[in-house]
Amino acid sequence: FTDSGLQLISDHLDNLEVLNLCETLVTSQGILCLASLKNLRIVNLNSTAVSLSDYEKLKELLPNLTDVDVKYTDADLSC
Secondary structure: OOHHHHHHHHHHOOOOOEEEOOOOOOOHHHHHHHHHOOOOOEEEOOOOOOOHHHHHHHHHHOOOOOEEEOOOOOOOOOO
16 A cells, blocks of 8 residues: 555545555555544554654644554653
8 A cells, every 4th residue: 555545535525534544555645645534533554654844744733633653653752
């Protein structure tokens, strides 16, 4: 699964609330496509290329996000 798949999701699944992208090849560009999914509440970005700035921007653009898994990414501050 790559950025082009995320673009399709963001173009066609407006009411999506939960998305699991764990261990996919999505990049910063694809992750930021999620900003159009205003109903997104839960997203798993575990083991992806998400950066801390991508994560912060996504949280800013999608205030309804209640659960974002960023384990094993550059945004994982628990280490």
